[in-house]
Amino acid sequence: MNKKRVFDYGYAGKEKKEEGVRTSSQIDRDRIIHSSAFRRMRNKTQVFGVFTLDYYRTRLTHSLEVSQIARAITSILNKKYQLNIDIDLVEAISLAHDIGHPPFGHLGEFIINEELKKATGGKLGFEANAQNIRILDFLEKKFYDPKKNKIYGINPSLKTIDGILKYKIPYSLSDKNKHFIYDNDIFILEKLHGKDFINYLKKYSAFLNDTKNKKTKEIFFEFSRCIECQILNAADDIAYATHDIEDGVESKLIDIGGHFKVNKYLKESGRFGKDSINKIAEQVDNFFFNLRNIFKVSENKETWSMNDAVSRQNSMRHIKVKTDLKEFFSNYISKFILNIDLEKRYEGIGNLGLSLRSKDKDFISGIPINLGDDSYKYGIVWKNGVNLEISALKQISYRLVMENREILLNRYKAENIIRKLFCVFSDFKNIKLYPDDFQELYEFGFYDCFGKNKNEKTGFLVMCADYIGGMTDMYAMKLYSSLFNERNFSDIPHA
Numbered sequence: 001m002n003k004k005r006v007f008d009y010g011y012a013g014k015e016k017k018e019e020g021v022r023t024s025s026q027i028d029r030d031r032i033i034h035s036s037a038f039r040r041m042r043n044k045t046q047v048f049g050v051f052t053l054d055y056y057r058t059r060l061t062h063s064l065e066v067s068q069i070a071r072a073i074t075s076i077l078n079k080k081y082q083l084n085i086d087i088d089l090v091e092a093i094s095l096a097h098d099i100g101h102p103p104f105g106h107l108g109e110f111i112i113n114e115e116l117k118k119a120t121g122g123k124l125g126f127e128a129n130a131q132n133i134r135i136l137d138f139l140e141k142k143f144y145d146p147k148k149n150k151i152y153g154i155n156p157s158l159k160t161i162d163g164i165l166k167y168k169i170p171y172s173l174s175d176k177n178k179h180f181i182y183d184n185d186i187f188i189l190e191k192l193h194g195k196d197f198i199n200y201l202k203k204y205s206a207f208l209n210d211t212k213n214k215k216t217k218e219i220f221f222e223f224s225r226c227i228e229c230q231i232l233n234a235a236d237d238i239a240y241a242t243h244d245i246e247d248g249v250e251s252k253l254i255d256i257g258g259h260f261k262v263n264k265y266l267k268e269s270g271r272f273g274k275d276s277i278n279k280i281a282e283q284v285d286n287f288f289f290n291l292r293n294i295f296k297v298s299e300n301k302e303t304w305s306m307n308d309a310v311s312r313q314n315s316m317r318h319i320k321v322k323t324d325l326k327e328f329f330s331n332y333i334s335k336f337i338l339n340i341d342l343e344k345r346y347e348g349i350g351n352l353g354l355s356l357r358s359k360d361k362d363f364i365s366g367i368p369i370n371l372g373d374d375s376y377k378y379g380i381v382w383k384n385g386v387n388l389e390i391s392a393l394k395q396i397s398y399r400l401v402m403e404n405r406e407i408l409l410n411r412y413k414a415e416n417i418i419r420k421l422f423c424v425f426s427d428f429k430n431i432k433l434y435p436d437d438f439q440e441l442y443e444f445g446f447y448d449c450f451g452k453n454k455n456e457k458t459g460f461l462v463m464c465a466d467y468i469g470g471m472t473d474m475y476a477m478k479l480y481s482s483l484f485n486e487r488n489f490s491d492i493p494h495a
Contacts, residue, residue: 006137006161006188007152009145024157029092031154035140037099043472044098045105045414057243059098059105065243067094070235072337077231081342083374085227086159093163093232100131102469103476104414110178111415115422116465117176120458124450125171126465130181132164133188138446139466141437151446162192162375163228167221170198173205179221184449196368204363216360223345223364226375234380238336241393246329248401249291256295258400259288265399279385283392294324336390339383345371348379417480418468424483425464428457438467 003024022030032038041060057065067090074090077083102108106128113126136156143152167179168189174180181189189197201208208217225233248254263281266272272280356364369376382390401407424430431439441447447459471479 004158005155007155025089028156028160032096037135040472043474066235066239067091070094073231101128103471103473111418119461129166162226168224175209230380241390242329242332244397253404254400256292259284262399279388280392283389339386341381341383342378
């Protein structure tokens with residue numbers, strides 16, 4: 001499957017010429033790096049808006065950091081188990097894993113999905129992971145077949161797509177809230193796993209979408225991911241749990257007294273079992289204990305009588321804090337990476353009996369995926385309780401950063417921007433407000449596959465989601481301002 005591409009177009013002759021120069025994965029990685037969607041991530045929200053301080057992480061810097069962590073994990077696993085996991089493939093999917101995120105992060109994703117479902121009567125939705133595939137297969141306009149009037153995007157390999165696909169449920173068979181791929185991409189699932197996989201999803205869709213089976217659904221997602229996708233997911237968790245908190249500490253949204261608020265939430269949320277709450281709370285306390293030590297101020301107040309060495313040490317305290325913080329978070333990352341291990345999937349299914357009902361275990365073991373395939377033979381496991389530490393860091397980030405008043409005020413403004421932009425661009429009479437390339441896509445029938453009913457104009461609504469979803473935070477804010485701020489009338493010369 002490594003060399004097979006999503007579409008049989010655009011690569012055959014070129015790849016023969018490049019044989020021995022660049023592998024299929026290297027070609028995909030390079031094309032992702034050179035894509036406009038990749039460049040746009042520099043102005044897309046990670047946690048803090050791009051309109052805040054310039055050293056905070058964006059989707060682009062986050063993706064680069066995930067790539068670095070994923071490469072480290074791959075190298076360790078290859079060496080430890082004498083495997084041959086393609087490190088270039090892991091790098092490619094890491095760089096592309098957030099390429100489909102809309103402006104303002106998960107908030108933008110939620111709103112576009114909500115608005116598109118409402119506009120289409122629930123027929124279509126929007127999902128960032130699914131949009132990754134759509135961008136690579138269509139919106140990045142590299143290959144065009146004039147005979148079929150079809151765009152093939154960068155036409156990535158099936159292995160690259162498989163590595164990015166975290167949620168292998170078509171929209172029509174999902175709960176339609178999140179975690180799905182688009183129905184137009186079902187053919188990719190068939191190419192990866194055959195029609196039996198699709199039929200299996202149809203048979204068990206009601207079971208998977210029952211909220212009582214939430215844990216089983218999560219295990220299904222995990223078991224249907226190839227090893228490269230699992231490595232990406234682990235690297236993403238590590239980056240989110242450490243780098244975003246580092247930004248939170250730098251911004252002073254996370255201070256040494258924050259553990260009270262986090263632990264209070266853990267006890268009241270009902271999301272965790274009692275045993276897990278105690279273990280996570282212990283890790284939360286440990287984090288803040290170490291943070292206090294880093295920020296500890298010298299108790300010696302005799303500033304004027306200090307000798308030169310002590311005085312110099314005092315004046316360098318801020319630099320010492322910064323270097324200690326870097327080491328603090330680097331140690332977390334190293335610890336997490338070194339405590340990733342593998343287990344054979346067959347053994348993993350056997351271990352599920354300890355935590356799942358027998359019917360859930362039978363469902364997981366019946367998934368029609370070839371567990372003898374190298375990419376599906378192994379599952380990632382966390383050792384020495386580091387998964388609890390990651391959970392603790394995520395809770396700190398969410399409670400002290402994402403729920404901070406200033407962040408929430410910006411989120412409110414961002415929600416208003418996305419909803420109003422969708423209202424304008426989902427109205428067909430405003431088609432001339434679109435950039436020329438989108439107008440041409442619609443005029444020449446590239447959205448006809450979604451339906452071109454005069455009353456519904458479903459394809460037009462999909463184009464609206466594509467357009468808004470591809471915006472950067474800055475572009476969305478400027479466009480909103482130009483549409484709704486009367487002070488921004490164009491300076492058109494008088495006749």
